[in-house]
Amino acid sequence: MKTVKQVVIMDDGGGNEIPDDPRILDYETLLADAEPVEFHVEDEYRAASMCYTSGTTGNPKGVVYSHRSTWLHTMGVMAPNAFGLGIRDVAMPVVPMFHANAWGIAQAAPASGASLVMPGALMQPEAIAKLIIDEGVTFTAGVPTIWQGVLPHLAGKPHKLRDIGCGGSAVPKALSEAYREQVGIPILQAWGMTETHPVASSGVLPNRYEDADDETKATQRARAGIPFLGVEARIVDADTLEPQPWDDKATGELQVRGPWCAKDYYNPDAGVELTTDDGWMKTGDVAAMDEFGSIRIADRTKDLIKSGGEWISSVDLENAIMSHPKVKEAAVIGIPHPKWDERPLACVVTKEGETVTEEEILEHLKPLVAKWWMPEAVEFIDEVPKTSVGKFSKKDLRTKFAEYSLPS
Numbered sequence: 001m002k003t004v005k006q007v008v009i010m011d012d013g014g015g016n017e018i019p020d021d022p023r024i025l026d027y028e029t030l031l032a033d034a035e036p037v038e039f040h041v042e043d044e045y046r047a048a049s050m051c052y053t054s055g056t057t058g059n060p061k062g063v064v065y066s067h068r069s070t071w072l073h074t075m076g077v078m079a080p081n082a083f084g085l086g087i088r089d090v091a092m093p094v095v096p097m098f099h100a101n102a103w104g105i106a107q108a109a110p111a112s113g114a115s116l117v118m119p120g121a122l123m124q125p126e127a128i129a130k131l132i133i134d135e136g137v138t139f140t141a142g143v144p145t146i147w148q149g150v151l152p153h154l155a156g157k158p159h160k161l162r163d164i165g166c167g168g169s170a171v172p173k174a175l176s177e178a179y180r181e182q183v184g185i186p187i188l189q190a191w192g193m194t195e196t197h198p199v200a201s202s203g204v205l206p207n208r209y210e211d212a213d214d215e216t217k218a219t220q221r222a223r224a225g226i227p228f229l230g231v232e233a234r235i236v237d238a239d240t241l242e243p244q245p246w247d248d249k250a251t252g253e254l255q256v257r258g259p260w261c262a263k264d265y266y267n268p269d270a271g272v273e274l275t276t277d278d279g280w281m282k283t284g285d286v287a288a289m290d291e292f293g294s295i296r297i298a299d300r301t302k303d304l305i306k307s308g309g310e311w312i313s314s315v316d317l318e319n320a321i322m323s324h325p326k327v328k329e330a331a332v333i334g335i336p337h338p339k340w341d342e343r344p345l346a347c348v349v350t351k352e353g354e355t356v357t358e359e360e361i362l363e364h365l366k367p368l369v370a371k372w373w374m375p376e377a378v379e380f381i382d383e384v385p386k387t388s389v390g391k392f393s394k395k396d397l398r399t400k401f402a403e404y405s406l407p408s
Contacts, residue, residue, distance in 0.1 A: 008030065051065070062265055073199070083108060083141070089139055129150050143168035154182075167192060189202065195281060220294075233254065246290060253285070286301055312372075318332050320369055324356065326356040329349040331384045332375065337406050
């Protein structure tokens with residue numbers, strides 16, 4: 001790399017010596033030699049940092065955060081309806097800081113006086129569970145694939161967790177319930193994107209569900225929940241921008257606006273626009289909202305499957321498949337069909353040591369989804385491809401199965 005002059009490295013605990021090379025700098029040595037400085041921002045609207053989207057449906061796009069937006073987002077995630085971090089907490093983001101600034105936890109923890117645990121190289125499920133127990137972690141957050149791996153190492157063990165935040169992709173209801181039953185607390189679903197700094201809402205259970213049965217509570221926890229103070233949300237027809245009713249049935253593109261929502265991208269590809277003419281940010285998510293303003297994500301716009309003129313939610317279908325006790329992961333993509341335009345193809349990963357057939361999967365789905373939602377085929381794969389931050393990369397699955405042909 002011709003433009004790189006120096007590289008700062010961190011010791012990963014492996015006892016490796018720092019090479020004697022003026023181009024290579026040791027992080028700890030730099031800290032030890034540095035003098036404290038007073039940090040003051042003259043212009044709060046200036047850029048503070050930039051993160052890139054994970055590129056699950058296209059090229060990664062740069063999002064610039066200002067000092068002001070970072071401060072306001074930090075205040076937002078510290079609130080009780082969000083992560084509720086305080087001086088007695090021990091917070092551990094299982095999210096790299098290059099990805100939307102570790103969901104704001106890296107700022108909210110020091111802002112609130114909470115202790116901060118950074119897992120660093122210890123990103124394997126067993127090591128994460130050990131850190132949670134040994135460090136007395138009270139709040140942690142990561143993507144669903146992380147918590148799927150951690151569950152067997154944390155189940156039945158003593159811990160101090162009060163909340164496990166989860167986002168990046170839809171949280172399977174079965175996974176949240178497994179944590180409630182085996183760890184003692186369900187997963188707290190949060191919603192957002194790199195473009196919303198990234199957290200914009202959370203599924204904290206409202207008091208009106210206090211006396212509800214477990215199934216009702218589990219369904220509510222699976223929602224994206226109520227937007228934080230300062231964030232507005234609406235659902236509209238993506239083409240006409242006509243508002244859709246908040247009846248939890250009608251769906252439309254979810255759009256948001258607020259002081260920490262981006263207005264545009266940094267040097268975007270030609271034709272890529274983030275906001276509408278009236279200032280609302282286009283999320284690319286398809287959602288419904290209930291009468292209280294609680295958001296239910298139905299799917300990503302590009303992941304919806306249109307079959308015979310009707311829409312199929314890949315997210316709902318994936319959650320139904322992953323409720324099978326022998327299934328570890330499932331991702332659903334649309335495959336061209338000569339009669340119905342598209343039909344769902346289920347890509348399934350079984351749990352270690354288990355075997356399951358296509359017929360068993362389809363039989364499991366019969367009472368859970370509409371007949372016309374049933375996958376046209378089931379493909380068993382070793383692993384669902386992931387992005388650098390652990391999200392399902394469906395564009396890789398579409399490439400993998402680009403030549404896949406379904407019977408007419």
